Amino acid sequence: MAEEKNVEKLYKISSNPHVRSKVTTSSIMLMVIIGLMPATGFGIFNFGIRAVFVVATCVASAVLTEFLSNLIFKKKQTIADLSAVVTGLLLALNLPVTIPLWMAALGSFFAIFVVKMLFGGIGQNFMNPALAARCFLLISFPTAMTAFETDAFTGATPLAALKAGEEINIQNMIIGKTAGTIGETSMISIVIGACFLILVGVIDLRVPASYLISFVVFIMIFGGHGADPGYIAAHLSGGGLMLGAFFMATDYTTRPITKWGQIFYGIFLGLLTGVFRLFGPGAEGVSYAIIIGNLIVPLIEKVTAPVPFGYTRKAFKAQQKGVK
Amino acid sequence: MPRFTFSGGVHPFEGKELSKDKPITELKAGKVLVYPLSQHIGAPAVPVVEKGDRVLRGQKIAEAGGFVSAPVFSAVSGTVTAIEPRRVVTGDMVNSIIIENDGLDEEVNYNALMDWNLSTSEEIINAVKDAGIVGMGGAGFPTHVKLSPKDPSNISYVIANCAECEPYLTSDYRRMLEEPEKVVGGMKILLRLFDNAHGIIAIEENKPDCIALLKKLTHEDKRITVKGVYTKYPQGAERMLISATTGRKINSTMLPADAGCIVDNVDTLVAIYNAVVYGKPLMERIVTVTGDAVADPRNFKIPIGISYQEILDADGGFKTKPEKIICGGPMMGFSMFDLNAPSTKTSTALLAFTKDEVSASEPTACIKCGRCVDVCPGRVMPSHLADCAEHSDMEGFVKGGGMECCECGCCSFICPAKRPLTQSIKSMRKIELANRRKK
Numbered sequence A: 001m002a003e004e005k006n007v008e009k010l011y012k013i014s015s016n017p018h019v020r021s022k023v024t025t026s027s028i029m030l031m032v033i034i035g036l037m038p039a040t041g042f043g044i045f046n047f048g049i050r051a052v053f054v055v056a057t058c059v060a061s062a063v064l065t066e067f068l069s070n071l072i073f074k075k076k077q078t079i080a081d082l083s084a085v086v087t088g089l090l091l092a093l094n095l096p097v098t099i100p101l102w103m104a105a106l107g108s109f110f111a112i113f114v115v116k117m118l119f120g121g122i123g124q125n126f127m128n129p130a131l132a133a134r135c136f137l138l139i140s141f142p143t144a145m146t147a148f149e150t151d152a153f154t155g156a157t158p159l160a161a162l163k164a165g166e167e168i169n170i171q172n173m174i175i176g177k178t179a180g181t182i183g184e185t186s187m188i189s190i191v192i193g194a195c196f197l198i199l200v201g202v203i204d205l206r207v208p209a210s211y212l213i214s215f216v217v218f219i220m221i222f223g224g225h226g227a228d229p230g231y232i233a234a235h236l237s238g239g240g241l242m243l244g245a246f247f248m249a250t251d252y253t254t255r256p257i258t259k260w261g262q263i264f265y266g267i268f269l270g271l272l273t274g275v276f277r278l279f280g281p282g283a284e285g286v287s288y289a290i291i292i293g294n295l296i297v298p299l300i301e302k303v304t305a306p307v308p309f310g311y312t313r314k315a316f317k318a319q320q321k322g323v324k
Numbered sequence B: 001m002p003r004f005t006f007s008g009g010v011h012p013f014e015g016k017e018l019s020k021d022k023p024i025t026e027l028k029a030g031k032v033l034v035y036p037l038s039q040h041i042g043a044p045a046v047p048v049v050e051k052g053d054r055v056l057r058g059q060k061i062a063e064a065g066g067f068v069s070a071p072v073f074s075a076v077s078g079t080v081t082a083i084e085p086r087r088v089v090t091g092d093m094v095n096s097i098i099i100e101n102d103g104l105d106e107e108v109n110y111n112a113l114m115d116w117n118l119s120t121s122e123e124i125i126n127a128v129k130d131a132g133i134v135g136m137g138g139a140g141f142p143t144h145v146k147l148s149p150k151d152p153s154n155i156s157y158v159i160a161n162c163a164e165c166e167p168y169l170t171s172d173y174r175r176m177l178e179e180p181e182k183v184v185g186g187m188k189i190l191l192r193l194f195d196n197a198h199g200i201i202a203i204e205e206n207k208p209d210c211i212a213l214l215k216k217l218t219h220e221d222k223r224i225t226v227k228g229v230y231t232k233y234p235q236g237a238e239r240m241l242i243s244a245t246t247g248r249k250i251n252s253t254m255l256p257a258d259a260g261c262i263v264d265n266v267d268t269l270v271a272i273y274n275a276v277v278y279g280k281p282l283m284e285r286i287v288t289v290t291g292d293a294v295a296d297p298r299n300f301k302i303p304i305g306i307s308y309q310e311i312l313d314a315d316g317g318f319k320t321k322p323e324k325i326i327c328g329g330p331m332m333g334f335s336m337f338d339l340n341a342p343s344t345k346t347s348t349a350l351l352a353f354t355k356d357e358v359s360a361s362e363p364t365a366c367i368k369c370g371r372c373v374d375v376c377p378g379r380v381m382p383s384h385l386a387d388c389a390e391h392s393d394m395e396g397f398v399k400g401g402g403m404e405c406c407e408c409g410c411c412s413f414i415c416p417a418k419r420p421l422t423q424s425i426k427s428m429r430k431i432e433l434a435n436r437r438k439k
Helices: A025-047 A050-072 A083-093 A101-119 A129-140 A158-163 A170-175 A187-199 A206-222 A229-237 A241-248 A259-279 A286-295 A297-303 A313-323 B121-130 B171-178 B180-193 B208-218 B238-246 B266-278 B308-315 B371-375 B382-390 B394-399 B410-414 B421-438
Strands: B032-036 B060-063 B078-087 B093-101 B157-162 B198-204 B224-229 B261-265 B284-290 B298-303 B324-327 B334-336 B349-353
Touching: A025 A050, A025 A083, A025 A187, A025 A241, A050 A083, A050 A101, A083 A101, A083 A129, A083 A241, A101 A129, A129 A241, A129 A286, A158 A229, A170 A187, A170 A229, A187 A241, A206 A229, A206 A241, A206 A259, A229 A241, A241 A259, A241 A286, A259 A286, A259 A297, A286 A297, B032 B078, B060 B093, B121 B180, B121 B266, B157 B180, B157 B238, B157 B266, B171 B180, B171 B208, B171 B266, B171 B284, B180 B198, B180 B208, B180 B224, B180 B261, B180 B266, B198 B208, B198 B238, B208 B224, B224 B238, B238 B261, B261 B266, B266 B284, B284 B308, B298 B308, B308 B349, B371 B382, B371 B410, B382 B394, B382 B421, B394 B421, B410 B421
Parallel strands: B157 B198, B157 B261, B198 B224, B284 B349
Antiparallel strands: B032 B093, B078 B093, B284 B298, B324 B334, B324 B349
């Protein structure tokens, strides 16, 4: 034979399939970052140049923490997947602009090192790192974390005002010209970013829609204002609900992967948020609702595991017993 | 209008434009032909010739080794030079009959049925059995077994699988365009076997010309409907196609006949037609040669048994040096480390890609995005099953529905972390099936 077999001449082999989609982990994370840009941009416009410092501090310390933890744990470097950037950015958007920068950095360290890397890195954390860090900061530094008074805004956040029974300006709330954390105030810019993510197929409506609908139903029943559109609009645009529903509750790692599980999870979050906002001591409830929701995800996944094609749930169970 | 489809599935790059307008070219056999004795699911065939024997074109060289098995025929006249193990596309060594072509093309006399309309079902099924016909879409399940359900009167649908959902493949498409009357003829023969059945010719909507052509050929026949099914991979998977066209759902432990369905591929129907009407055994098939590394992508009618190297040489070789060669479609085909392997009854295509997307992407950690669950047509949780595979947790694997996987490859295709999910699940299935056989 003319052709001698040598290794360089052999073709590559692998198990099927031999083609792969173009979507990668880092391309997804990049899309999320782009989706967060309207909210970030509005936050900077709303709160001024200090917001840039808070965002930069959070992102830089999150990436640095992941870089160093990988070094310490002697693991392959993973910062290129951009997930640390997303976590840092989300945390910054959940902080008041007045926060001391060292606290912001500490929050990022907590999110990445304690919540993510100690549990095995990307995909292994059972709680949303950014939200866990926010709650950690809220408990540790309650005053600094609720210092929403700036030169531009005096007084309470609209949601606190709503709870206290004061007048609120709904138009300003929807646009975002109110007091609050850097990224949560503008409903419009959050929804624009979310629409982008839905269009590029990074998130879908299963979690956000079931979350928001169940929340609205809950406050209509227990809010004491019935179906008053102004009251509902204030609750929807106030606090971290929009940012939470579209960017935090949809976090891949900490939401169920089954279709029905995602819907149940959304409903659970909606009810929990309603309980915290209406009956809790504070005006806010989204962060706690989501991290508590994160804890029941394994249970939800177990209960809502899909039934294989061609079976009823009963028939599949019976078949499983038969095999043993 | 509701679309005929299934839930899940993916839309890979189709790439059919490369070869879809190239008419089928007949390819002459080379000097040496290799016939593996296992070209089908079931028992290997048993040789009926010996080294040194002279054989004719169309002569049986190996007979079925059991009920679920199929005979093998020579596509040339010549001499048997050896019966020895040869490497096949899957990488296994399989006992094969090697025939040296004398170039004379002397043929045997074929015994056609007088008139299949007057033949008994048994005669027709025997004609199919004696022609060595197996499912030519890739699985290679002996067709006569499919055609012999316990109660033929229970069969309510005969489905012609003309979906051709695998990207790049155009052999079925060309077959339908060039020999549509044989496709319809094959369908009519099957309907003759099953009195209560209705014929469905299911074609993906990306082949509107085939849909129109076959509709025109069958519009007078009340027993045959042509259905356009939604273009999505794996629309041509047997269980998905049955569900898309009839709404009936079967699981992995059932046969299509359990849901009153018989499903056969386009090329199989043509082979049935040739066997019943002309008495010709299965010794040729259509193969698509395509991919970005191939000089001139097109479709060939090949004598079964010639090597992939010969098919490629006939096509003019490579345009650029390929990294990867695949026998079959990119989603379910086998990659080959060299081209020196024989074509078989189930060879659908030869693909050559300049870049190997698999080795170019590094698997990373699962981010639980849930895409694999969304696209899985078998409705299992591929990421969970792959975790079970990683921990060798066979109990969890079976409980999670691992045995329901049809190995279509959608999960690996879609995974953003580039995890080889299908591969992990396939290996576990192989181990479990072997364990069950031992018991």
